[in-house]
Amino acid sequence: MSLNxxxxxxxxxxARLSLREDEVAGYVETLGNILAMVGQLxxxxxxxxxxxxxPLAGLTQRLRVDEAxxxxxxxxxxxxxxxxxxxxxxxxxxIE
Amino acid sequence: xxxxxxxSRGLAALxxxxxxxxxxxxxxxxxxxxxxxxxxxxxxxxxxxxxxxxLAAAARADGxxxxxxxxxxxxxxxxxxxxxxxxxxRTTCGSRMLDNFVSPYDATVxxxxxxxxxxxxxxxxxxxxxxxxxxxxxxxxxVKNPWNTAMVPGGSSGGSAAVVAARxxxxxxxxxxxxxxxxxxxxxxxxxxxxxxxxxxRYGMIAFASSLDQAGVLAASAEDCALLLGAMAGFDPRxxxxxxxxxxxxxxxLATPAKGLRIGLxxxxxxxxxxxxxxxxxxxxxxxxxxxxxxxxxxxLPNVGLSVPTYYVVAPAExxxxxxxxxxxxxxxxxxxxRDLLDLYKRSRGEGFGAEVKRRIMTGTxxxxxxxxxAYYLKAQRVRQLISADFVRAFEHVxxxxxxxxxxxxxxxxxxxxxxxxxxxxxxxxIGANLAGVPALSIxxxxxxxxxxxxxxxxxxxxxxxxxxxxxxFQQETDWHARVPAVWQ
Numbered sequence: 001m002s003l004n005x006x007x008x009x010x011x012x013x014x015a016r017l018s019l020r021e022d023e024v025a026g027y028v029e030t031l032g033n034i035l036a037m038v039g040q041l042x043x044x045x046x047x048x049x050x051x052x053x054x055p056l057a058g059l060t061q062r063l064r065v066d067e068a069x070x071x072x073x074x075x076x077x078x079x080x081x082x083x084x085x086x087x088x089x090x091x092x093x094x095i096e
Numbered sequence: 097x098x099x100x101x102x103x104s105r106g107l108a109a110l111x112x113x114x115x116x117x118x119x120x121x122x123x124x125x126x127x128x129x130x131x132x133x134x135x136x137x138x139x140x141x142x143x144x145x146x147x148x149x150x151l152a153a154a155a156r157a158d159g160x161x162x163x164x165x166x167x168x169x170x171x172x173x174x175x176x177x178x179x180x181x182x183x184x185x186r187t188t189c190g191s192r193m194l195d196n197f198v199s200p201y202d203a204t205v206x207x208x209x210x211x212x213x214x215x216x217x218x219x220x221x222x223x224x225x226x227x228x229x230x231x232x233x234x235x236x237x238x239v240k241n242p243w244n245t246a247m248v249p250g251g252s253s254g255g256s257a258a259v260v261a262a263r264x265x266x267x268x269x270x271x272x273x274x275x276x277x278x279x280x281x282x283x284x285x286x287x288x289x290x291x292x293x294x295x296x297x298r299y300g301m302i303a304f305a306s307s308l309d310q311a312g313v314l315a316a317s318a319e320d321c322a323l324l325l326g327a328m329a330g331f332d333p334r335x336x337x338x339x340x341x342x343x344x345x346x347x348x349x350l351a352t353p354a355k356g357l358r359i360g361l362x363x364x365x366x367x368x369x370x371x372x373x374x375x376x377x378x379x380x381x382x383x384x385x386x387x388x389x390x391x392x393x394x395x396x397l398p399n400v401g402l403s404v405p406t407y408y409v410v411a412p413a414e415x416x417x418x419x420x421x422x423x424x425x426x427x428x429x430x431x432x433x434x435r436d437l438l439d440l441y442k443r444s445r446g447e448g449f450g451a452e453v454k455r456r457i458m459t460g461t462x463x464x465x466x467x468x469x470x471a472y473y474l475k476a477q478r479v480r481q482l483i484s485a486d487f488v489r490a491f492e493h494v495x496x497x498x499x500x501x502x503x504x505x506x507x508x509x510x511x512x513x514x515x516x517x518x519x520x521x522x523x524x525x526x527i528g529a530n531l532a533g534v535p536a537l538s539i540x541x542x543x544x545x546x547x548x549x550x551x552x553x554x555x556x557x558x559x560x561x562x563x564x565x566x567x568x569x570f571q572q573e574t575d576w577h578a579r580v581p582a583v584w585q
Contacts, residue, residue: 031459037405041409081427
């Protein structure tokens, strides 16, 4: 599986990553190599095999009673935010 | 009073010295803080050393001991990998993205060990977001191997491993997604256990690949690992994958002899990739087990050779999803003067993440993208099922599996940074246990060119007690785990 510059630029866009010009060539090569290595999986006969999403079979999602268990700590949490105003997270204008 | 310096004693010995008032926790904490500070220029093992808080916690521990309220780990200093959230303390995950992040809460592992009375000395350096096998992807610079500072300590828990190997702390927490506890344990000559998936809570442990990540322990001996694991394991309603099963008394189980233990030697792990000198040390270790009355059986895991390709689909896929939360809005790095929201996302992430993390996010994005999902992700999940079934089948015939932890001893800094695939192949023997969710540990079993070699033992789900007992039996017969680099003695 080989990738070109525009493939990498497209993947980076989907992943919301800006790449410097000089980073792109490196990723063309290394992602291509990784996908080639991953291509070994084609050797495995997997007809009729269930995909495994979780390493412990038979466990199901636990549920709890629907009641409030947490306090409002937004002021504490927002201490880590890059920009807040009146308790809100500030981002560049989205709607003109 | 024993002549052994405090830093050379293990967790169990320190706990009993504290309980018997041979020395105080403040005295011990001050001694280890001094060693951590002094070692920092050479090893770079820590991201944060929290001296003031540590001394305050030690003083509280001394109070508890004096008033007879002490538990088995009260006053014992430890280090946490900087992947665990620590309330009021900077938690970076080795990334520029979280360089200024102060966690508003404790991870359950941290809370459990706090409740057990341990004293946190600080936060250990690590590969960025736990993605790496050499501790060279950290935003805070590489960690050096205490046995030879030109060599890597392994990764991603390289800081935790170096701290224990250089006897700067008796034990450290760590995490293992594809070998990040066991491989650094092997490369630094210490003992490291990755428990069963779900045994230890992942709440507050910054996520990399959620179906593989598991918290565990690093210490000099299996006995010390048993003590620490007992204090941190257990059901946690805050982690939906935490398993509601009682925690056995791991320390009590250590006495189980190795006599009659059926050890499966994994045929596929003694292939051409394994260093010949490493293999000699392993064969000598197997002979020790035979002498102890264990039986060696040849075992095959026919699909385990596909572990690395399977992992490099599943782990990046989960990573690309988990790391989507770092958006430059609620916490973490934000770029200067974003033009618009898209520019804010892209540049904050592009600047905040390092090269390897970006590589994995993009690999994951690709294998999950429209048109490729079935060919890569679903295929890898099916192969994961085959690999997992290999382990289940093997454990019908043997108690534990044995083999190398890593193909070679520690390698020089910079030797593998330019070729990701060469780096990924370091985890060729460790990834299988993560894919199957089974517990595994690494214990030191010899030296090659003055560098430690690790032996890996793998057990069925929830067999931590059995693995620790098998490791302990070996450590009663050998002294590899007690070796300390001369400069750190």
